[in-house]
Amino acid sequence: MINRMKLNHLPDIKISVANVFNINLNAYVPAFSKPNELVPQTRLGFQFDRRTTLCILAGLVYNKRVLIVGKHGTGKSTHIEQVCNRLNWGCIRINMDSYLTRSQLIGKESLTFQHRGPVVKFEYGLLPWALRRPIVLVLDDYDVCKPEIKSIFNKLLETNGEINIPENGRVIKPNASFRILATSTTLYGSQIGTFRENSAHLDRWNMVINAPKLSSNQKLKLVKQIIGKTTCENISEKIVKLARILQRLQDKGKLSLSLSVRSLLSWAELTIILNSIGEAFKYAYLNKCKKSDKLLIHEKYTEVFGSPCWIRCS
Structure with missing residues:
Protein backbone atom coordinates (compact mmCIF):
# COMPACT_ATOMS: atom_id res chain seq x y z
CA MET A 1 0.00 0.00 0.00
CA ILE A 2 2.88 2.37 0.80
CA ASN A 3 4.49 1.74 -2.59
CA ARG A 4 1.28 2.70 -4.42
CA MET A 5 0.41 5.84 -2.51
CA LYS A 6 0.84 9.21 -4.15
CA LEU A 7 3.31 11.58 -2.53
CA ASN A 8 3.75 15.26 -3.20
CA HIS A 9 7.45 15.60 -3.94
CA LEU A 10 7.82 19.24 -2.90
CA PRO A 11 6.25 21.27 -0.06
CA ASP A 12 3.45 23.41 -1.46
CA ILE A 13 2.49 25.68 1.45
CA LYS A 14 4.19 27.70 4.21
CA ILE A 15 3.30 27.66 7.90
CA SER A 16 4.07 30.02 10.77
CA VAL A 17 6.70 28.82 13.24
CA ALA A 18 5.11 30.95 15.97
CA ASN A 19 1.59 29.63 15.47
CA VAL A 20 2.41 25.95 14.92
CA PHE A 21 5.30 25.41 17.34
CA ASN A 22 4.55 28.15 19.89
CA ILE A 23 8.01 29.65 19.36
CA ASN A 24 8.43 33.41 19.42
CA LEU A 25 9.90 33.74 15.94
CA ASN A 26 8.55 35.61 12.94
CA ALA A 27 9.36 32.98 10.35
CA TYR A 28 7.55 30.70 7.92
CA VAL A 29 8.69 27.25 6.83
CA PRO A 30 7.62 25.09 3.86
CA ALA A 31 5.19 22.27 4.49
CA PHE A 32 2.95 19.83 2.63
CA SER A 33 -0.72 20.74 2.39
CA LYS A 34 -1.89 17.13 2.53
CA PRO A 35 -0.72 14.27 4.76
CA ASN A 36 -0.02 10.71 3.61
CA GLU A 37 0.36 7.33 5.31
CA LEU A 38 3.96 8.07 6.26
CA VAL A 39 3.17 11.20 8.29
CA PRO A 40 3.46 10.39 12.04
CA GLN A 41 0.38 10.57 14.21
CA THR A 42 -0.30 13.73 16.18
CA ARG A 43 0.64 13.70 19.85
CA LEU A 44 -1.60 16.32 21.42
CA GLY A 45 0.00 18.64 23.93
CA PHE A 46 3.55 17.89 22.80
CA GLN A 47 5.94 20.56 24.09
CA PHE A 48 8.38 21.76 21.47
CA ASP A 49 11.78 22.76 22.82
CA ARG A 50 12.90 25.92 21.03
CA ARG A 51 16.52 24.97 20.23
CA THR A 52 15.77 21.38 19.25
CA THR A 53 12.79 22.39 17.10
CA LEU A 54 14.75 25.09 15.26
CA CYS A 55 17.60 22.65 14.55
CA ILE A 56 15.16 20.07 13.17
CA LEU A 57 13.47 22.74 11.05
CA ALA A 58 16.88 23.87 9.75
CA GLY A 59 17.60 20.28 8.78
CA LEU A 60 14.32 19.96 6.90
CA VAL A 61 14.26 23.39 5.24
CA TYR A 62 17.95 23.64 4.30
CA ASN A 63 18.72 19.93 3.88
CA LYS A 64 21.19 19.78 6.76
CA ARG A 65 22.23 16.59 8.56
CA VAL A 66 21.08 16.82 12.18
CA LEU A 67 22.23 14.52 15.01
CA ILE A 68 20.33 14.80 18.31
CA VAL A 69 22.16 13.50 21.39
CA GLY A 70 20.52 12.93 24.76
CA LYS A 76 14.45 12.75 20.74
CA SER A 77 12.80 10.70 17.99
CA THR A 78 9.34 11.82 19.07
CA HIS A 79 10.46 15.44 18.69
CA ILE A 80 11.44 14.79 15.07
CA GLU A 81 8.19 12.93 14.43
CA GLN A 82 6.05 15.74 15.83
CA VAL A 83 7.83 18.38 13.76
CA CYS A 84 7.22 16.19 10.69
CA ASN A 85 3.60 15.77 11.75
CA ARG A 86 3.02 19.53 11.84
CA LEU A 87 4.62 19.87 8.38
CA ASN A 88 2.81 16.82 6.92
CA TRP A 89 6.27 15.50 6.02
CA GLY A 90 6.51 11.72 5.75
CA CYS A 91 8.84 10.10 8.28
CA ILE A 92 10.45 6.65 8.54
CA ARG A 93 12.49 5.44 11.53
CA ILE A 94 15.20 2.76 11.28
CA ASN A 95 16.56 1.18 14.43
CA MET A 96 20.35 1.16 13.94
CA ASP A 97 21.05 -1.88 16.11
CA SER A 98 24.27 -3.90 15.91
CA TYR A 99 22.55 -6.64 13.87
CA LEU A 100 21.74 -4.31 10.97
CA THR A 101 23.52 -5.49 7.83
CA ARG A 102 24.67 -3.89 4.60
CA SER A 103 22.29 -6.04 2.57
CA GLN A 104 19.34 -4.80 4.63
CA LEU A 105 20.32 -1.19 4.00
CA ILE A 106 21.60 -1.32 0.41
CA GLY A 107 20.19 -4.56 -0.98
CA LYS A 108 21.44 -7.87 -2.32
CA GLU A 109 21.46 -10.05 -5.39
CA SER A 110 18.94 -12.87 -5.46
CA LEU A 111 18.12 -15.67 -7.84
CA THR A 112 14.68 -15.51 -9.45
CA PHE A 113 13.06 -17.81 -11.98
CA GLN A 114 11.44 -16.42 -15.10
CA HIS A 115 10.04 -18.12 -18.22
CA ARG A 116 13.51 -18.10 -19.80
CA GLY A 117 15.14 -19.64 -16.76
CA PRO A 118 16.93 -18.46 -13.63
CA VAL A 119 17.92 -14.79 -13.49
CA VAL A 120 20.09 -12.96 -10.95
CA LYS A 121 18.27 -9.82 -9.85
CA PHE A 122 19.30 -7.10 -7.43
CA GLU A 123 16.75 -6.41 -4.70
CA TYR A 124 17.05 -2.92 -3.22
CA GLY A 125 17.16 -2.41 0.55
CA LEU A 126 15.74 0.19 2.91
CA LEU A 127 18.07 3.04 1.96
CA PRO A 128 17.43 3.16 -1.82
CA TRP A 129 13.70 2.83 -1.09
CA ALA A 130 13.78 5.83 1.25
CA LEU A 131 16.07 7.94 -0.96
CA ARG A 132 13.59 7.93 -3.81
CA ARG A 133 10.82 9.41 -1.64
CA PRO A 134 10.11 12.85 -0.12
CA ILE A 135 10.49 11.63 3.45
CA VAL A 136 12.56 12.19 6.57
CA LEU A 137 14.72 9.18 7.40
CA VAL A 138 15.46 8.97 11.14
CA LEU A 139 18.36 6.76 12.22
CA ASP A 140 17.47 5.76 15.79
CA ASP A 141 20.09 4.67 18.34
CA TYR A 142 22.88 5.69 15.97
CA ASP A 143 25.58 5.01 18.58
CA VAL A 144 24.57 1.32 18.72
CA CYS A 145 25.35 0.85 15.02
CA LYS A 146 28.66 -0.78 14.09
CA PRO A 147 31.28 1.56 12.50
CA GLU A 148 31.50 -0.50 9.29
CA ILE A 149 27.76 -0.06 8.76
CA LYS A 150 27.90 3.67 9.49
CA SER A 151 30.49 4.05 6.73
CA ILE A 152 27.71 3.28 4.23
CA PHE A 153 26.28 6.71 5.04
CA ASN A 154 29.54 8.63 4.52
CA LYS A 155 28.84 9.85 1.00
CA LEU A 156 25.13 10.30 1.66
CA LEU A 157 25.85 12.64 4.58
CA GLU A 158 27.85 14.99 2.37
CA THR A 159 26.24 17.95 0.60
CA ASN A 160 24.12 16.68 -2.31
CA GLY A 161 24.99 13.19 -1.14
CA GLU A 162 24.15 9.98 -2.96
CA ILE A 163 24.84 6.26 -2.62
CA ASN A 164 26.75 3.97 -4.94
CA ILE A 165 25.72 0.36 -5.44
CA PRO A 166 28.74 -1.62 -6.73
CA GLU A 167 26.67 -4.76 -7.35
CA ASN A 168 24.76 -3.19 -10.26
CA GLY A 169 26.78 -0.04 -10.91
CA ARG A 170 23.89 2.26 -10.02
CA VAL A 171 24.19 5.65 -8.36
CA ILE A 172 21.04 6.68 -6.50
CA LYS A 173 20.48 10.36 -5.90
CA PRO A 174 18.03 11.43 -3.20
CA ASN A 175 14.61 12.89 -3.83
CA ALA A 176 14.52 16.69 -3.61
CA SER A 177 12.58 16.43 -0.33
CA PHE A 178 14.51 13.55 1.21
CA ARG A 179 16.11 14.39 4.56
CA ILE A 180 18.24 12.41 7.03
CA LEU A 181 18.45 12.89 10.81
CA ALA A 182 19.67 10.69 13.65
CA THR A 183 19.39 10.24 17.40
CA SER A 184 22.05 9.01 19.81
CA THR A 185 22.46 8.62 23.56
CA THR A 186 26.22 9.25 23.46
CA LEU A 187 29.01 10.20 21.07
CA TYR A 188 31.83 8.49 22.92
CA GLY A 189 30.70 4.90 23.36
CA SER A 190 30.41 5.39 27.11
CA GLN A 191 27.43 3.05 27.53
CA ILE A 192 27.12 -0.71 27.18
CA GLY A 193 26.47 -1.75 23.58
CA THR A 194 27.48 1.58 22.03
CA PHE A 195 30.39 2.47 19.73
CA ARG A 196 32.61 5.55 19.82
CA GLU A 197 31.99 7.94 16.93
CA ASN A 198 34.75 8.18 14.33
CA SER A 199 35.79 11.85 14.12
CA ALA A 200 35.81 11.86 10.29
CA HIS A 201 32.31 10.41 10.21
CA LEU A 202 31.04 12.73 12.95
CA ASP A 203 32.34 15.70 10.98
CA ARG A 204 29.82 14.90 8.24
CA TRP A 205 26.90 15.84 10.49
CA ASN A 206 26.16 19.52 9.93
CA MET A 207 24.45 20.04 13.29
CA VAL A 208 24.82 18.20 16.58
CA ILE A 209 22.48 19.26 19.38
CA ASN A 210 22.20 18.05 22.94
CA ALA A 211 18.56 17.33 23.74
CA PRO A 212 17.65 19.27 26.90
CA LYS A 213 16.11 17.71 29.98
CA LEU A 214 12.49 18.56 30.59
CA SER A 215 11.88 20.86 33.53
CA SER A 216 9.65 19.78 36.42
CA ASN A 217 6.91 22.10 35.15
CA GLN A 218 7.07 20.53 31.70
CA LYS A 219 6.90 17.03 33.18
CA LEU A 220 3.97 18.10 35.34
CA LYS A 221 2.03 19.29 32.30
CA LEU A 222 2.61 15.97 30.54
CA VAL A 223 1.55 13.93 33.57
CA LYS A 224 -1.56 16.07 34.12
CA GLN A 225 -2.62 15.49 30.52
CA ILE A 226 -2.63 11.75 31.25
CA ILE A 227 -3.84 11.66 34.85
CA GLY A 228 -6.53 14.31 34.55
CA LYS A 229 -8.67 14.86 37.63
CA THR A 230 -8.66 12.22 40.35
CA THR A 231 -9.83 12.08 43.95
CA CYS A 232 -6.20 11.64 45.06
CA GLU A 233 -4.96 15.05 46.11
CA ASN A 234 -2.05 16.50 44.08
CA ILE A 235 -1.29 13.10 42.55
CA SER A 236 0.44 14.57 39.48
CA GLU A 237 2.59 16.85 41.65
CA LYS A 238 3.65 13.90 43.83
CA ILE A 239 4.57 11.77 40.83
CA VAL A 240 6.79 14.52 39.42
CA LYS A 241 8.25 15.24 42.88
CA LEU A 242 9.34 11.61 43.30
CA ALA A 243 10.77 11.59 39.78
CA ARG A 244 12.84 14.68 40.64
CA ILE A 245 14.14 13.10 43.87
CA LEU A 246 15.11 9.87 42.10
CA GLN A 247 16.84 11.80 39.32
CA ARG A 248 18.96 13.66 41.86
CA LEU A 249 19.92 10.38 43.50
CA GLN A 250 20.88 8.93 40.13
CA ASP A 251 22.96 12.02 39.31
CA LYS A 252 24.83 11.53 42.60
CA GLY A 253 25.55 7.90 41.73
CA LYS A 254 23.27 6.49 44.42
CA LEU A 255 20.91 4.86 41.91
CA SER A 256 21.87 2.90 38.81
CA LEU A 257 18.77 3.67 36.74
CA SER A 258 17.16 7.05 36.15
CA LEU A 259 13.41 7.53 35.95
CA SER A 260 13.29 8.70 32.33
CA VAL A 261 10.49 10.75 30.81
CA ARG A 262 9.37 7.60 28.98
CA SER A 263 9.10 5.67 32.27
CA LEU A 264 7.43 8.65 33.94
CA LEU A 265 4.69 8.77 31.30
CA SER A 266 4.31 4.97 31.45
CA TRP A 267 3.81 5.29 35.20
CA ALA A 268 1.09 7.91 34.68
CA GLU A 269 -0.67 5.80 32.03
CA LEU A 270 -0.50 2.61 34.10
CA THR A 271 -1.91 4.50 37.09
CA ILE A 272 -5.12 4.99 35.13
CA ILE A 273 -5.14 1.47 33.67
CA LEU A 274 -4.43 -0.35 36.95
CA ASN A 275 -6.17 2.17 39.22
CA SER A 276 -3.15 2.00 41.51
CA ILE A 277 -0.28 4.48 41.77
CA GLY A 278 1.98 2.03 43.56
CA GLU A 279 1.42 -0.95 41.27
CA ALA A 280 1.93 1.30 38.26
CA PHE A 281 5.19 2.58 39.74
CA LYS A 282 6.35 -0.99 40.35
CA TYR A 283 5.80 -2.09 36.75
CA ALA A 284 6.94 1.14 35.06
CA TYR A 285 10.14 1.63 37.05
CA LEU A 286 10.80 -0.31 40.26
CA ASN A 287 11.02 -3.77 38.65
CA LYS A 288 13.70 -2.47 36.29
CA CYS A 289 16.00 -1.47 39.15
CA LYS A 290 18.72 -3.42 40.90
CA LYS A 291 17.80 -5.21 44.11
CA SER A 292 20.30 -3.08 46.02
CA ASP A 293 18.52 0.12 44.88
CA LYS A 294 14.96 -0.91 45.68
CA LEU A 295 15.10 -0.22 49.43
CA LEU A 296 16.18 3.39 48.88
CA ILE A 297 13.60 3.88 46.13
CA HIS A 298 10.83 2.44 48.31
CA GLU A 299 11.91 4.74 51.15
CA LYS A 300 11.65 7.84 48.94
CA TYR A 301 8.31 6.67 47.56
CA THR A 302 6.90 6.36 51.08
CA GLU A 303 8.21 9.83 51.99
CA VAL A 304 6.40 11.42 49.06
CA PHE A 305 3.15 9.45 49.08
CA GLY A 306 2.91 8.72 52.81
CA SER A 307 2.40 4.99 52.34
CA PRO A 308 4.07 2.01 50.65
CA CYS A 309 3.82 1.26 46.92
CA TRP A 310 0.26 -0.03 46.92
CA ILE A 311 -2.08 2.96 47.21
CA ARG A 312 -5.04 3.18 44.87
CA CYS A 313 -6.37 6.17 42.97
CA SER A 314 -10.02 6.47 42.03
Whole structure:
Protein backbone atom coordinates (compact mmCIF):
# COMPACT_ATOMS: atom_id res chain seq x y z
CA MET A 1 0.00 0.00 0.00
CA ILE A 2 2.88 2.37 0.80
CA ASN A 3 4.49 1.74 -2.59
CA ARG A 4 1.28 2.70 -4.42
CA MET A 5 0.41 5.84 -2.51
CA LYS A 6 0.84 9.21 -4.15
CA LEU A 7 3.31 11.58 -2.53
CA ASN A 8 3.75 15.26 -3.20
CA HIS A 9 7.45 15.60 -3.94
CA LEU A 10 7.82 19.24 -2.90
CA PRO A 11 6.25 21.27 -0.06
CA ASP A 12 3.45 23.41 -1.46
CA ILE A 13 2.49 25.68 1.45
CA LYS A 14 4.19 27.70 4.21
CA ILE A 15 3.30 27.66 7.90
CA SER A 16 4.07 30.02 10.77
CA VAL A 17 6.70 28.82 13.24
CA ALA A 18 5.11 30.95 15.97
CA ASN A 19 1.59 29.63 15.47
CA VAL A 20 2.41 25.95 14.92
CA PHE A 21 5.30 25.41 17.34
CA ASN A 22 4.55 28.15 19.89
CA ILE A 23 8.01 29.65 19.36
CA ASN A 24 8.43 33.41 19.42
CA LEU A 25 9.90 33.74 15.94
CA ASN A 26 8.55 35.61 12.94
CA ALA A 27 9.36 32.98 10.35
CA TYR A 28 7.55 30.70 7.92
CA VAL A 29 8.69 27.25 6.83
CA PRO A 30 7.62 25.09 3.86
CA ALA A 31 5.19 22.27 4.49
CA PHE A 32 2.95 19.83 2.63
CA SER A 33 -0.72 20.74 2.39
CA LYS A 34 -1.89 17.13 2.53
CA PRO A 35 -0.72 14.27 4.76
CA ASN A 36 -0.02 10.71 3.61
CA GLU A 37 0.36 7.33 5.31
CA LEU A 38 3.96 8.07 6.26
CA VAL A 39 3.17 11.20 8.29
CA PRO A 40 3.46 10.39 12.04
CA GLN A 41 0.38 10.57 14.21
CA THR A 42 -0.30 13.73 16.18
CA ARG A 43 0.64 13.70 19.85
CA LEU A 44 -1.60 16.32 21.42
CA GLY A 45 0.00 18.64 23.93
CA PHE A 46 3.55 17.89 22.80
CA GLN A 47 5.94 20.56 24.09
CA PHE A 48 8.38 21.76 21.47
CA ASP A 49 11.78 22.76 22.82
CA ARG A 50 12.90 25.92 21.03
CA ARG A 51 16.52 24.97 20.23
CA THR A 52 15.77 21.38 19.25
CA THR A 53 12.79 22.39 17.10
CA LEU A 54 14.75 25.09 15.26
CA CYS A 55 17.60 22.65 14.55
CA ILE A 56 15.16 20.07 13.17
CA LEU A 57 13.47 22.74 11.05
CA ALA A 58 16.88 23.87 9.75
CA GLY A 59 17.60 20.28 8.78
CA LEU A 60 14.32 19.96 6.90
CA VAL A 61 14.26 23.39 5.24
CA TYR A 62 17.95 23.64 4.30
CA ASN A 63 18.72 19.93 3.88
CA LYS A 64 21.19 19.78 6.76
CA ARG A 65 22.23 16.59 8.56
CA VAL A 66 21.08 16.82 12.18
CA LEU A 67 22.23 14.52 15.01
CA ILE A 68 20.33 14.80 18.31
CA VAL A 69 22.16 13.50 21.39
CA GLY A 70 20.52 12.93 24.76
CA LYS A 71 19.56 10.48 27.47
CA HIS A 72 17.20 7.63 26.69
CA GLY A 73 13.52 8.38 27.05
CA THR A 74 13.84 12.15 26.55
CA GLY A 75 11.76 12.14 23.37
CA LYS A 76 14.45 12.75 20.74
CA SER A 77 12.80 10.70 17.99
CA THR A 78 9.34 11.82 19.07
CA HIS A 79 10.46 15.44 18.69
CA ILE A 80 11.44 14.79 15.07
CA GLU A 81 8.19 12.93 14.43
CA GLN A 82 6.05 15.74 15.83
CA VAL A 83 7.83 18.38 13.76
CA CYS A 84 7.22 16.19 10.69
CA ASN A 85 3.60 15.77 11.75
CA ARG A 86 3.02 19.53 11.84
CA LEU A 87 4.62 19.87 8.38
CA ASN A 88 2.81 16.82 6.92
CA TRP A 89 6.27 15.50 6.02
CA GLY A 90 6.51 11.72 5.75
CA CYS A 91 8.84 10.10 8.28
CA ILE A 92 10.45 6.65 8.54
CA ARG A 93 12.49 5.44 11.53
CA ILE A 94 15.20 2.76 11.28
CA ASN A 95 16.56 1.18 14.43
CA MET A 96 20.35 1.16 13.94
CA ASP A 97 21.05 -1.88 16.11
CA SER A 98 24.27 -3.90 15.91
CA TYR A 99 22.55 -6.64 13.87
CA LEU A 100 21.74 -4.31 10.97
CA THR A 101 23.52 -5.49 7.83
CA ARG A 102 24.67 -3.89 4.60
CA SER A 103 22.29 -6.04 2.57
CA GLN A 104 19.34 -4.80 4.63
CA LEU A 105 20.32 -1.19 4.00
CA ILE A 106 21.60 -1.32 0.41
CA GLY A 107 20.19 -4.56 -0.98
CA LYS A 108 21.44 -7.87 -2.32
CA GLU A 109 21.46 -10.05 -5.39
CA SER A 110 18.94 -12.87 -5.46
CA LEU A 111 18.12 -15.67 -7.84
CA THR A 112 14.68 -15.51 -9.45
CA PHE A 113 13.06 -17.81 -11.98
CA GLN A 114 11.44 -16.42 -15.10
CA HIS A 115 10.04 -18.12 -18.22
CA ARG A 116 13.51 -18.10 -19.80
CA GLY A 117 15.14 -19.64 -16.76
CA PRO A 118 16.93 -18.46 -13.63
CA VAL A 119 17.92 -14.79 -13.49
CA VAL A 120 20.09 -12.96 -10.95
CA LYS A 121 18.27 -9.82 -9.85
CA PHE A 122 19.30 -7.10 -7.43
CA GLU A 123 16.75 -6.41 -4.70
CA TYR A 124 17.05 -2.92 -3.22
CA GLY A 125 17.16 -2.41 0.55
CA LEU A 126 15.74 0.19 2.91
CA LEU A 127 18.07 3.04 1.96
CA PRO A 128 17.43 3.16 -1.82
CA TRP A 129 13.70 2.83 -1.09
CA ALA A 130 13.78 5.83 1.25
CA LEU A 131 16.07 7.94 -0.96
CA ARG A 132 13.59 7.93 -3.81
CA ARG A 133 10.82 9.41 -1.64
CA PRO A 134 10.11 12.85 -0.12
CA ILE A 135 10.49 11.63 3.45
CA VAL A 136 12.56 12.19 6.57
CA LEU A 137 14.72 9.18 7.40
CA VAL A 138 15.46 8.97 11.14
CA LEU A 139 18.36 6.76 12.22
CA ASP A 140 17.47 5.76 15.79
CA ASP A 141 20.09 4.67 18.34
CA TYR A 142 22.88 5.69 15.97
CA ASP A 143 25.58 5.01 18.58
CA VAL A 144 24.57 1.32 18.72
CA CYS A 145 25.35 0.85 15.02
CA LYS A 146 28.66 -0.78 14.09
CA PRO A 147 31.28 1.56 12.50
CA GLU A 148 31.50 -0.50 9.29
CA ILE A 149 27.76 -0.06 8.76
CA LYS A 150 27.90 3.67 9.49
CA SER A 151 30.49 4.05 6.73
CA ILE A 152 27.71 3.28 4.23
CA PHE A 153 26.28 6.71 5.04
CA ASN A 154 29.54 8.63 4.52
CA LYS A 155 28.84 9.85 1.00
CA LEU A 156 25.13 10.30 1.66
CA LEU A 157 25.85 12.64 4.58
CA GLU A 158 27.85 14.99 2.37
CA THR A 159 26.24 17.95 0.60
CA ASN A 160 24.12 16.68 -2.31
CA GLY A 161 24.99 13.19 -1.14
CA GLU A 162 24.15 9.98 -2.96
CA ILE A 163 24.84 6.26 -2.62
CA ASN A 164 26.75 3.97 -4.94
CA ILE A 165 25.72 0.36 -5.44
CA PRO A 166 28.74 -1.62 -6.73
CA GLU A 167 26.67 -4.76 -7.35
CA ASN A 168 24.76 -3.19 -10.26
CA GLY A 169 26.78 -0.04 -10.91
CA ARG A 170 23.89 2.26 -10.02
CA VAL A 171 24.19 5.65 -8.36
CA ILE A 172 21.04 6.68 -6.50
CA LYS A 173 20.48 10.36 -5.90
CA PRO A 174 18.03 11.43 -3.20
CA ASN A 175 14.61 12.89 -3.83
CA ALA A 176 14.52 16.69 -3.61
CA SER A 177 12.58 16.43 -0.33
CA PHE A 178 14.51 13.55 1.21
CA ARG A 179 16.11 14.39 4.56
CA ILE A 180 18.24 12.41 7.03
CA LEU A 181 18.45 12.89 10.81
CA ALA A 182 19.67 10.69 13.65
CA THR A 183 19.39 10.24 17.40
CA SER A 184 22.05 9.01 19.81
CA THR A 185 22.46 8.62 23.56
CA THR A 186 26.22 9.25 23.46
CA LEU A 187 29.01 10.20 21.07
CA TYR A 188 31.83 8.49 22.92
CA GLY A 189 30.70 4.90 23.36
CA SER A 190 30.41 5.39 27.11
CA GLN A 191 27.43 3.05 27.53
CA ILE A 192 27.12 -0.71 27.18
CA GLY A 193 26.47 -1.75 23.58
CA THR A 194 27.48 1.58 22.03
CA PHE A 195 30.39 2.47 19.73
CA ARG A 196 32.61 5.55 19.82
CA GLU A 197 31.99 7.94 16.93
CA ASN A 198 34.75 8.18 14.33
CA SER A 199 35.79 11.85 14.12
CA ALA A 200 35.81 11.86 10.29
CA HIS A 201 32.31 10.41 10.21
CA LEU A 202 31.04 12.73 12.95
CA ASP A 203 32.34 15.70 10.98
CA ARG A 204 29.82 14.90 8.24
CA TRP A 205 26.90 15.84 10.49
CA ASN A 206 26.16 19.52 9.93
CA MET A 207 24.45 20.04 13.29
CA VAL A 208 24.82 18.20 16.58
CA ILE A 209 22.48 19.26 19.38
CA ASN A 210 22.20 18.05 22.94
CA ALA A 211 18.56 17.33 23.74
CA PRO A 212 17.65 19.27 26.90
CA LYS A 213 16.11 17.71 29.98
CA LEU A 214 12.49 18.56 30.59
CA SER A 215 11.88 20.86 33.53
CA SER A 216 9.65 19.78 36.42
CA ASN A 217 6.91 22.10 35.15
CA GLN A 218 7.07 20.53 31.70
CA LYS A 219 6.90 17.03 33.18
CA LEU A 220 3.97 18.10 35.34
CA LYS A 221 2.03 19.29 32.30
CA LEU A 222 2.61 15.97 30.54
CA VAL A 223 1.55 13.93 33.57
CA LYS A 224 -1.56 16.07 34.12
CA GLN A 225 -2.62 15.49 30.52
CA ILE A 226 -2.63 11.75 31.25
CA ILE A 227 -3.84 11.66 34.85
CA GLY A 228 -6.53 14.31 34.55
CA LYS A 229 -8.67 14.86 37.63
CA THR A 230 -8.66 12.22 40.35
CA THR A 231 -9.83 12.08 43.95
CA CYS A 232 -6.20 11.64 45.06
CA GLU A 233 -4.96 15.05 46.11
CA ASN A 234 -2.05 16.50 44.08
CA ILE A 235 -1.29 13.10 42.55
CA SER A 236 0.44 14.57 39.48
CA GLU A 237 2.59 16.85 41.65
CA LYS A 238 3.65 13.90 43.83
CA ILE A 239 4.57 11.77 40.83
CA VAL A 240 6.79 14.52 39.42
CA LYS A 241 8.25 15.24 42.88
CA LEU A 242 9.34 11.61 43.30
CA ALA A 243 10.77 11.59 39.78
CA ARG A 244 12.84 14.68 40.64
CA ILE A 245 14.14 13.10 43.87
CA LEU A 246 15.11 9.87 42.10
CA GLN A 247 16.84 11.80 39.32
CA ARG A 248 18.96 13.66 41.86
CA LEU A 249 19.92 10.38 43.50
CA GLN A 250 20.88 8.93 40.13
CA ASP A 251 22.96 12.02 39.31
CA LYS A 252 24.83 11.53 42.60
CA GLY A 253 25.55 7.90 41.73
CA LYS A 254 23.27 6.49 44.42
CA LEU A 255 20.91 4.86 41.91
CA SER A 256 21.87 2.90 38.81
CA LEU A 257 18.77 3.67 36.74
CA SER A 258 17.16 7.05 36.15
CA LEU A 259 13.41 7.53 35.95
CA SER A 260 13.29 8.70 32.33
CA VAL A 261 10.49 10.75 30.81
CA ARG A 262 9.37 7.60 28.98
CA SER A 263 9.10 5.67 32.27
CA LEU A 264 7.43 8.65 33.94
CA LEU A 265 4.69 8.77 31.30
CA SER A 266 4.31 4.97 31.45
CA TRP A 267 3.81 5.29 35.20
CA ALA A 268 1.09 7.91 34.68
CA GLU A 269 -0.67 5.80 32.03
CA LEU A 270 -0.50 2.61 34.10
CA THR A 271 -1.91 4.50 37.09
CA ILE A 272 -5.12 4.99 35.13
CA ILE A 273 -5.14 1.47 33.67
CA LEU A 274 -4.43 -0.35 36.95
CA ASN A 275 -6.17 2.17 39.22
CA SER A 276 -3.15 2.00 41.51
CA ILE A 277 -0.28 4.48 41.77
CA GLY A 278 1.98 2.03 43.56
CA GLU A 279 1.42 -0.95 41.27
CA ALA A 280 1.93 1.30 38.26
CA PHE A 281 5.19 2.58 39.74
CA LYS A 282 6.35 -0.99 40.35
CA TYR A 283 5.80 -2.09 36.75
CA ALA A 284 6.94 1.14 35.06
CA TYR A 285 10.14 1.63 37.05
CA LEU A 286 10.80 -0.31 40.26
CA ASN A 287 11.02 -3.77 38.65
CA LYS A 288 13.70 -2.47 36.29
CA CYS A 289 16.00 -1.47 39.15
CA LYS A 290 18.72 -3.42 40.90
CA LYS A 291 17.80 -5.21 44.11
CA SER A 292 20.30 -3.08 46.02
CA ASP A 293 18.52 0.12 44.88
CA LYS A 294 14.96 -0.91 45.68
CA LEU A 295 15.10 -0.22 49.43
CA LEU A 296 16.18 3.39 48.88
CA ILE A 297 13.60 3.88 46.13
CA HIS A 298 10.83 2.44 48.31
CA GLU A 299 11.91 4.74 51.15
CA LYS A 300 11.65 7.84 48.94
CA TYR A 301 8.31 6.67 47.56
CA THR A 302 6.90 6.36 51.08
CA GLU A 303 8.21 9.83 51.99
CA VAL A 304 6.40 11.42 49.06
CA PHE A 305 3.15 9.45 49.08
CA GLY A 306 2.91 8.72 52.81
CA SER A 307 2.40 4.99 52.34
CA PRO A 308 4.07 2.01 50.65
CA CYS A 309 3.82 1.26 46.92
CA TRP A 310 0.26 -0.03 46.92
CA ILE A 311 -2.08 2.96 47.21
CA ARG A 312 -5.04 3.18 44.87
CA CYS A 313 -6.37 6.17 42.97
CA SER A 314 -10.02 6.47 42.03
